[in-house]
Amino acid sequence: MPNTEERIRRALGGIVHPETGQDIVSSGIVDNIAIQGDGAVITLAFNRKRDPFANSIKRQVSAAAVEAAPELSGNVVVAEKEMPAAPQKEKAPSTTVGIKHTIAVASGKGGVGKSTVTANLAATLRDMGYKVGILDADIYGPSMPKMFGVEGYTPRAEIIDGQDYILPAEADGIKISSIGFFISPDDALIWRGPMATTALKQLLHQTLWRELDFLLIDMPPGTGDVHLSVVGEIKVNGAIIVSTPQQVAVADVRRGVNMFRAEGINVPVLGIIENMAWFTPAELPNNKYYIFGEGGARNMARTEGIDFLGDIPIIQSVMEGGDSGMPAVSTNSEVKNCYRAIADRIVEKLEQNKQ
Ligand code: ADP
Numbered sequence: 472m473p474n475t476e477e478r479i480r481r482a483l484g485g486i487v488h489p490e491t492g493q494d495i496v497s498s499g500i501v502d503n504i505a506i507q508g509d510g511a512v513i514t515l516a517f518n519r520k521r522d523p524f525a526n527s528i529k530r531q532v533s534a535a536a537v538e539a540a541p542e543l544s545g546n547v548v549v550a551e552k553e554m555p556a557a558p559q560k561e562k563a564p565s566t567t568v569g570i571k572h573t574i575a576v577a578s579g580k581g582g583v584g585k586s587t588v589t590a591n592l593a594a595t596l597r598d599m600g601y602k603v604g605i606l607d608a609d610i611y612g613p614s615m616p617k618m619f620g621v622e623g624y625t626p627r628a629e630i631i632d633g634q635d636y637i638l639p640a641e642a643d644g645i646k647i648s649s650i651g652f653f654i655s656p657d658d659a660l661i662w663r664g665p666m667a668t669t670a671l672k673q674l675l676h677q678t679l680w681r682e683l684d685f686l687l688i689d690m691p692p693g694t695g696d697v698h699l700s701v702v703g704e705i706k707v708n709g710a711i712i713v714s715t716p717q718q719v720a721v722a723d724v725r726r727g728v729n730m731f732r733a734e735g736i737n738v739p740v741l742g743i744i745e746n747m748a749w750f751t752p753a754e755l756p757n758n759k760y761y762i763f764g765e766g767g768a769r770n771m772a773r774t775e776g777i778d779f780l781g782d783i784p785i786i787q788s789v790m791e792g793g794d795s796g797m798p799a800v801s802t803n804s805e806v807k808n809c810y811r812a813i814a815d816r817i818v819e820k821l822e823q824n825k826q
Contacts, residue, residue, distance in 0.1 A: 486528065489627055501513065523626070588711075588744055590618040603687070606674060618796065635677060676704070676705075710739070713743075716763040745768035749762070
């Protein structure tokens, strides 16, 4: 039977770098396999700094080595060799050049339905005949892959004229690129902050969107580095803020609005969407229960001089849609009408802003 190192090397030979199509052993990515005591340290050397597939390959390497060498009882460390800084390649033009409108969907705090609104709005715009893409930049909880049933998607790469591009997933005609394709929930912590923003920049400029009428960016909740880096990297034509009617949620919205309006950022706030505005039980279709208070976000929009884009009730199928990979606008006509009215207003506002 081959020794431990040999078995691990053979197992790693089955792992392919998605960009080059070559296995990581013969292409030299596996730099060293060191058996130390009852453990192994595997060092990988990628051809460049911040290879977008590095994390996913590291995970595969670890799993393959643990399986190939059960005598190590899982004691396998996968390290990445420091690369010397590569000479700067001429920068490729950003892939956002073919996008007509880029819209950031933000919220003051988490859990208000920002991602659900992004997904349903995207589906509505698609139904209106627009070409739509979503960039899931919510590094704290990327949920677009699940909402569109493409969780298993492994981002593929394409090289055009010597430049690397990332192919987005596609679900019912909507192109989806997500930070979630590059991290597992366990990695999430270390990705927060600077590393996440570096990866995001790559997603922003290298995703092969081709032509789009709308790119919706699902932002992380609150205000922070990701927001600043997105608006610093690409032209964002407008921001939409999602809130529930509660006063606490509404107070956080103000901070978000101020950020987009700040000097040096200057992203027009297209308006506020009030989500979970009321509840109507199926057996009492004419009753509206304002569980979180009535019209908090609507009132706030008025006092802040922001457009109110519309409200969306609490509906069971909205929640189920988020879990089933099919946004609720595709299955529920009440939700569909709410979103259609909101999308019409957004399109109208963008037209106005252009003039
Ligand atoms: P966020 O992106 O703001 O963190 P999510 O979009 O993940 O929020 O929504 C949080 C939860 O609320 C999800 O379980 C989602 O399905 C549910 N949800 C969002 N909007 C509605 C709604 N209008 N009716 C019912 N459930 C909703």
